[in-house]
Amino acid sequence: MISVNLHRRSFFVTIVTLTLSLSGAAATVPAADWEAGVAKIVITPEEPIFMDGYGGRDHPAEGTLHDLWAKATAMKAPNGHTVVFVGLDLVGVPIKMTDFVSAEIEKRHGLKRDQLMYSCSHTHTGPALDHNLSHMLDMSDEDWNKVLAYQDRLNRKVITVIEQALADMKPAKLEFGNGRTNFATPRRPPIGIGPYDHEVPVLKISSLDGKTLRGLIFGYACHSTVLSFYQFSGDYPGFAMIYLEERHPDTVAMFFAGCGADQNPLPRRKIELAEKYGRMLGIAVEEVIRDPMTPLTENVSSAFQNIDLAWDHVPTTEELQASVASSNVYDQRRGKFLLDRIEKEGELSPVYPYPVQVWRFGDQLTWVTLGGEVVVDYSIRIKAELGQGKTWVTGYANDVMCYIPSERVLKEGGYEGASSMIVYNQPSPWRTGLEDQIVETVHALFEKTRAKSE
Numbered sequence: 001m002i003s004v005n006l007h008r009r010s011f012f013v014t015i016v017t018l019t020l021s022l023s024g025a026a027a028t029v030p031a032a033d034w035e036a037g038v039a040k041i042v043i044t045p046e047e048p049i050f051m052d053g054y055g056g057r058d059h060p061a062e063g064t065l066h067d068l069w070a071k072a073t074a075m076k077a078p079n080g081h082t083v084v085f086v087g088l089d090l091v092g093v094p095i096k097m098t099d100f101v102s103a104e105i106e107k108r109h110g111l112k113r114d115q116l117m118y119s120c121s122h123t124h125t126g127p128a129l130d131h132n133l134s135h136m137l138d139m140s141d142e143d144w145n146k147v148l149a150y151q152d153r154l155n156r157k158v159i160t161v162i163e164q165a166l167a168d169m170k171p172a173k174l175e176f177g178n179g180r181t182n183f184a185t186p187r188r189p190p191i192g193i194g195p196y197d198h199e200v201p202v203l204k205i206s207s208l209d210g211k212t213l214r215g216l217i218f219g220y221a222c223h224s225t226v227l228s229f230y231q232f233s234g235d236y237p238g239f240a241m242i243y244l245e246e247r248h249p250d251t252v253a254m255f256f257a258g259c260g261a262d263q264n265p266l267p268r269r270k271i272e273l274a275e276k277y278g279r280m281l282g283i284a285v286e287e288v289i290r291d292p293m294t295p296l297t298e299n300v301s302s303a304f305q306n307i308d309l310a311w312d313h314v315p316t317t318e319e320l321q322a323s324v325a326s327s328n329v330y331d332q333r334r335g336k337f338l339l340d341r342i343e344k345e346g347e348l349s350p351v352y353p354y355p356v357q358v359w360r361f362g363d364q365l366t367w368v369t370l371g372g373e374v375v376v377d378y379s380i381r382i383k384a385e386l387g388q389g390k391t392w393v394t395g396y397a398n399d400v401m402c403y404i405p406s407e408r409v410l411k412e413g414g415y416e417g418a419s420s421m422i423v424y425n426q427p428s429p430w431r432t433g434l435e436d437q438i439v440e441t442v443h444a445l446f447e448k449t450r451a452k453s454e
């Protein structure tokens with residue numbers, strides 16, 4: 001990983017709290033073992049619906065290369081605190097889905113929002129979803145109705161897979177380690193030059209005696225954009241999970257996207273390349289689990305907070321009407337989308353409730369989870385500030401509302417800093433200051449979870 005001094009800490013950041021939840025019973029020395037449960041469920045659409053990821057798609061899927069999955073690992077610490085990781089072969093994580101599923105899981109199992117992490121692979125050969133991004137697609141009302149019906153079935157499947165993981169709970173050994181693989185390539189011009197994060201975080205879940213491998217959670221910071229055709233697939237992460245599950249037949253392998261918003265797998269566009277990168281990632285995971293790993297022996301505590309991230313500018317009705325008249329089809333769609341919102345809600349909010357989550361396994365491992373398409377600068381900075389080798393950063397999680405540029409990328413502009421906001425139907429680029437606001441929140445939750453886990 002290249003670490004560049006790109007950041008200056010600002011002490012003029014005000015964090016506006018919308019919601020804050022924190023849990024994790026105070027613990028002393030763990031007297032019991034960890035418990036864990038794993039589960040997986042197919043989420044490939046039963047009918048050919050529209051696919052997400054590329055705005056130019058003009059017809060529904062034509063088939064399936066390999067199945068898409070929702071997978072879950074439930075982990076119960078020695079002090080009884082439970083956290084559940086969910087990995088999804090999807091382009092994003094709709095906020096309507098996480099709100100619905102989290103409310104159901106709290107009602108049925110008493111788990112709070114901070115105890116649930118919803119991540120995705122960001123596959124660009126997954127289905128359209130009930131979220132902003134899918135409004136960039138040229139879908140008829142009938143197409144939309146199919147997507148909404150799929151979303152409804154998907155929500156229920158995500159609840160099911162979480163419940164199956166909770167029901168599978170048994171004494172377990174949890175270990176973590178970090179590997180590396182190098183196909184992620186900085187994609188902002190000049191392509192191939194710039195910061196990257198080649199780390200492959202791995203969490204291994206096995207039977208208490210360590211003899212039976214039950215689950216592998218692993219991540220990588222790179223766009224899942226090898227494939228762009230009309231077959232459903234999990235792209236390179238899908239192939240990585242297939243590679244690992246073939247070698248370990250009773251194991252559930254699950255993936256999370258890191259801060260790879262400005263990284264692409266290059267070269268790309270061939271199935272053989274998706275398979276190759278999947279194999280490279282799978283081999284990196286195999287190398288980690290073959291060597292001694294660090295057992296998690298402390299408890300976990302968890303915290304979740306939505307912060308108000310401000311848009312740089314909230315467009316007026318007149319400005320949006322000008323967008324509708326624009327020659328750019330995405331600008332037209334965004335204009336209509338936001339005018340509809342004004343009609344329904346009366347106005348556009350000047351801020352977005354942005355989710356930040358921290359799971360802290362004592363002093364051994366800190367797992368930071370950020371919403372949106374997060375650029376690699378966040379990963380580099382957060383790992384440097386919280387501890388290299390014992391900090392993981394998941395992006396694309398809990399809600400994927402648009403790109404999350406660093407201060408550097410915001411200033412430079414381009415796709416991740418500015419123009420992608422149009423396909424995401426957002427009012428404008430973010431206001432300057434978001435990077436410090438997000439990282440200060442990570443630090444605040446890090447301190448809060450420390451207080452809880454000690």
Ligand SMILES: [Zn+2]
Nearest residue numbers: 122223261373
């Ligand atoms: Zn993306």
